[in-house]
Amino acid sequence: MPQDLAFWLPVVIAVPLMAAVLAFLLPRAAFPISLGAALITSGLVCWAALAAVNAGPATHTVGGWSAPLGIDLVLDGLSGLLLVLTAIIGLAITVYAHGYFQPGDDLVKQHQYNFFWPLWMFLWASLNALFLSADVFNLYVTLELLGFSAVALTALAGKPTVLKAAMRYLMVSLSGSLFYLMGVVFLYAQFGTLDIRLLSAASAETPTLLASAALITTGLIMKSALFPLHFWLPPAHANAAAPVSALLSALVVKGSLYIVLRLWLEVFYPLADTVAPQVLSVLGVGAVLWGSLQAMQQPRLKLLIAYSTVAQLGYMFLLMPILLKNRDDSTALAATMSFVFAHAVAKAAAFLSAGSILHALKDDRLTALSGLMKKMPVTTAAFAMAGISLIALPPSAGFLAKYQMLQSALTNGYWGLVFVVIGGGLLAAVYIMRVLGPAFKKVEPYGAESTSKAVHVPLVMSIPTLALALLAIVISFMGVYLLELLAVGTPWVLKGGL
C-alpha cells in the first residue's frame, strides 16, 4: 500500500509540530502532550519503516503539486533508518527529560522545564522534515529550523559557560547554513531546479557543480563538527543539560551528516573521482585521532563524552571514497549508516548516564567517580555497555558497524583505514577506561567523599538510560534487519522507481 504510506509521511512531521505548539500554549500539560506525540510519532515511524521494507520507497506530493513546482517528501531506506533512530532515541529522551528537569519548587528549573518541551518537539519535527525532504531548498529550511531549536535547547541550561558555548554554536550554525545556501544557489544557477531527483538526473562534472559541492560540504561539515571544524562542539555538548547533550550528539549532528551523504550520493556523484572524498576521509582520520587524544585528557565526564563524539563523527566520513566510487555496492553505505545508528544509541546512553551521575553526585569530574560501580550500579552498567559499543567490542552495535567498515575498507584495499579503525577502537578503550577503571575502586565506608553510599536515581531516568544501553548491545543481533531497511531504494537514481 505505498499510496497509504505516502499519505502518512507529513503526519510524521505534523504530530511533533502540533505537540510543540500545544506544549507552548499549555505548559502544565507539556509532558503528557509531548509523551503522547513521542509515542504516536515513534509508532508511525516504525510502521512506515516496516511498510517501506515490504512495499518499497514512498513519495508524498505536498498539496498535490509535484516537483519541480511543488514540494515532495520521500521515504527511502536511508531516511527511514534515520527516522527510526530518531524515534527510538527521542522516546527515551522524552521520558528521561521528565525526570531530569523535574522542577520541584525551583523557579529556574520550572522555566527550563516549560521551555524544554516545545523546543524539543520542534526539533523533532525539523529532524523528521529534514530526513523526508527531497528538495535542496527545503533541506535548507529544515536545517535552519533544526539549528535554531538546537541552539535554544543548548542555551536552556542557563549557566554563563553554556551561554557562551551556545552563542558560538549559533554563529557556526548560521555560517554553515549560509555556505549551504550559497551552494544551493550555484546548483539552481546551473540546473534550474531544486528537486534532488531532477538534479540527480541532470548532474554532470562542471566547475559549477564543484563549487557548489565545495560550499555545501563545507557548510555541512561545520554543522556536523568534522575535524578541524569541531571546535564549537565540545563546550556546547558538554555544558548543555544532559538530555539536550544526548540529543545534540546523537541526533542533531546526524542531520547535516545525512545531507552530506544524500547529496553526494544523488547529486555530486560525478565528482567521485576528484580529491574531495579523499579529503573528507582524511579529515575523518584526523577526527578519530584528535578527538580520542583530547578525550583522554578531559577532566570531566561530559567533556570526555563530547570529545568522543568528535572522534566518532570522524568514522562516518572515513568511507566516503569507497562509498562514492561504486554506488551500486552498498556495503560502504551500510557500514557508515550502521555506525551512525550505533553511535547515536551508545552516545545517547552515555550522555544520559553522565546526566544521572551529575544529577546524583552534583559532580562529573573524573576524580569524583571512583567506586561508582558500588554507588550507582545501574548507571555504571549502562555507561559500560555504551562504552563497549563506543570501543566497538563485540557483541555491540559499534562492533557490528566497525566490522562492516573494516570489511569494506579491506576488500577495497584501503589498508590505512583498516588500521585507523582498529587503532581508533583501542584509543576509545583508553578513554572509556578512564571512567570505568576507577569505577571498580573500593570505596572506604567512612571516606571523606559524601557519596560512599548507593545513590538514588529516579526510575524515570534510569530506565530509559538502561534501555538505550541494552539496545546498543542487542542491535548487534539485529544487523540484518537494519540493512534490509537501508536497502530500500537508496540511492534513488540507481534504484529507480521514483
Add this chain to the structure above:
Amino acid sequence: MTWENSLPLLIVLTSLVPGVVIFFLKESTVGVRTTLNMFGAVAKLVLIAVMINGLLNETTYETRLPFLPGIDFVLRADTLSILFCILSAVLWLVTTIYAIGYLEHSPNRSRFFGFFSLCVSSTMGIALAGNLMTFLIFYELLTICTYPLVVHKGDEKALRGGRTYLIYTLVGGGALLLAVIWMYAIAGPIEFRDGGAIDAIVEGARGPLTVIYFLFIAAFGVKSAIVPLHGWLPRAMVAPAPVSALLHAVAVVKAGAFGIVRVTYDLFGIDVANDLGVLTPLMIATSLTIIVGSVLAIFQDDIKKRLAYSTVSQVSYIALGVALFGPLGSIGGIMHLVHQGVMKITLFFGAGSFDETLGVTKISQMDGIGRRMPLTMAAFTVGALGMIGVPPTAGFITKWFLGTGAIEANSHWVIGVLILSSLLNAGYFLPILYRAWFKPQKGDWPSEHDFGGRFETFWMLLLPPVVTGVFSILLGLFANLPVGLLYWVRLIVLREYEL
C-alpha cells in the same frame, strides 16, 4: 526451533541467565544466589551429557541465527567443542563451590558471581562457536567479563593489574579482529570444519594466509601467554584465588590455547598449515615459552606467581602438540587442554586455601604445612607431580604423547625441550613439596583462621582441590578406558587428519 537447534544455545544460556539474574540480587540473598549458581552448573552438565550421547549417535546440534549478510551466528557441537565444554562445565561447578567458600563474608559477591557466570558463558560460546565471527564475539566478551573479576579487590594494585590485563588483551583482540576480517575477505564466509575449512591454497594466497596465521597466533598468544606476550599473567595474579584458578585452567589462558587448536585444525586444516610452513615457527615459539616460563618460575617466592609462570610454560604444551605435525603430537596437545586445566586448578585451589586458612602466600612460609593441612597439601602434591610429568598422573600421559609425537614429526630436539622442562618443573615444584612435607613448622602461621568443624579448613575450600586432585590421577590411570578421554581425543584427531 527444534531441540537439536536450540541445545547449543541453551548450554550458553544456562550460565548466562543465572549470571544476569544474580546481578540484581541483594548481597544478603546467599541462598538464592547459591541455588541459581548450582542449578546453572548442574543443568549445563546434564545438557552436555545429552549432547555427548547425541554426538555418539551422529546427531548434529547447531544453532544458527542471521548476523550480517553472508555471516551467521553459529553455535555448533563437534567433538573438539564438547571436550572444552565438558572441561569448563565440570571445573566451573567445582570452582563455584570453592568460590562460595572463599568469598564468604566478603563484599560485592553478587557482582562477583554475576561476572563469574558470564565468564563461563563466554567460555562455552568459545567452545561451541561454529565460525570465526561467533568465536570472536565470545572471545572478546570473555575479556570484558574477566576484567571486573581481576580487579575485584578494588585496591590500587588490583586496578593496575586489571589495566595491564586489558591493554594486552585488547591489543590482542585488535589483532584477532584484523585476522578474522582478512580471512573472511580472502576465503569468503567459511566456517570451522573437521580437517580444515580451506581445501587448498589458491595461487597468490600463500603470503596473506601465512601472515593471517601468525596474526591469529599472536592474538591467541596474548591470552595463552606465549613469551613475550605473557606479561599480563603474573600481574593479573592480584585476582582472588578462584578467579586465578578459573583464568588459568579454563577461561582466559585456555581460551587462547583452544583458539590455536581451533584455527589450526578446523580453519586452516593441519595439512594446509603444514604446507604453509607455519608449524615450525610455532614449535620454536612454544618451546621457547616452555623453557623461559619454567626458568622464570624458579625465581618466584610468591606461590601464586610461581604457579602463574608455570602456567606460561604448561599451556604452551598444547600449542606445541599442535605444532608437531602428526596424530600423536596432536593427541598430546589436545589431551593437555584437559590435563593442564585439572592439574593447574588443583594447585590454585591449594594456594588459595593456604592463604585463606593460614595466611600463607609465600613458598618460604610453607615449611611443615603438610602436617597442618594434609589433604590440601596432598592434592597440591598430585598437581605438582602432574606438572613435572610423573606417572601415573595425567601430566605423564601428555608428555608421553608429545615425546612420541616429536619422533613422529622428526623433530627430535623437542624431546630435549620436554626433558629440560621436566627437570625445570621438578626444580621449582620439588622444593615446595620438600618444605611442606619434611621441614618442621617455623613459628606461627602468618594469620591463622579457625573455621571450626572437623576438617583442616572449611569444607568448601577442601573438597574442590581433593576432587580435582583425584581427577588428575584418574585421568592418568584410566586414560585408555572406552569412552575415556583418550578415546575421545583419538576421535577428534582421526577426524582432523581425515584418517
